[in-house]
Amino acid sequence: MVESIRSVCLSTYNKIWAEAQESLNCLLQKEIEEKSQKPLKDRLLVFQMLATFYIKYVQIFHNLESAYDQIVHPQKRLIIRQVLDGVMGRILELKNEMVELEFSEYHYFDDILQDLKLSPKKPVKVMLLEEAVRIIQVAERARQGRLRATFMKQIFLEEKRERLARLQGSKGPDIETAAMCIQRIWRGHTQWKKTLKIREEEMVFLGMIPPPHFQRPSASLLRAQKVDTLRCEIQEKYESDFQKALVSIKERVKEIEGPDIKETLQDQIRQWFIECR
Secondary structure (H helix, E strand, O other), X not given: OXXXXXXXXXXXXXXXXXXHHHHHHHHHHHHHHHHHOOOOOOHHHHHHHHHHHHXXXXXXXXXXXXXXXXXXXXXXXXXXXXXXXXXXXXXXXXXXXXXXXXXXXXOOOHHHXXXXXXXXXXXXXXXXXXXXXXXHHHHHHHHHHHHHHHHHHXXXXXXXXXXXXXXXXXXXXXXXXXXXXXXXXXHHHHHHXXXXXXXXXXXXXXXXXXXXXXXXXXXXXXXXXXXXXXXXXXXXXXXXXXXXXXXXXXXXXXXXXXXHHHHHHHHHHHHHXXXXX
């Protein structure tokens, strides 16, 4: 399993890293060429240029992020992290330039995305803890309100039933009437379940919903989750070994080559004193 993960990382994500690095080099070269030309005076053209760079940098960021997340080699991850930090910094710079140009923090890239043949992705909203607690509290209060309303409705119906019974002089419900009521409700519930099953089968036949066995986690998904967990463990192990190796190699160099380096420096200083008398 470890060897398979290593081979996948070396083949697939090294390729993603190489493609992202090549795209980054081309984009940097294009930025240098744009800056060497005469400044643009049209605000719309300037915004389109900045937005195009922004979108391309975001694409490169996603590719580098995938490579950084999947590669297990600690030295490669260190290099990718440095490039990733630089790309994130450039994205923030472009965002700031667009804000200063448009006087707004919200921008529309529809035409640029269409020119680049890209589809917009729905942003994921990060919810704060206080906001999450407030939403949970509102939902809980609404649930308690519904339960209280249902309970009060049952009490009202029970009182109404007792009041009608007293007015009609009835001592209690008729057994045959109660049996018919139970049968009617049970038949309605059974028919509702049959109708729901027929509707689900029809939706599956039309391809509107997946079959029931597709809703269970597949073997491929479970294997992917297992591989992801194992990859994270390998990354942590390799990173720990790398940090320990840095310390041990430094100590080894100090012990083995330290005296030779010290003697060489002393000879150089001594020779310098002799020559400078």
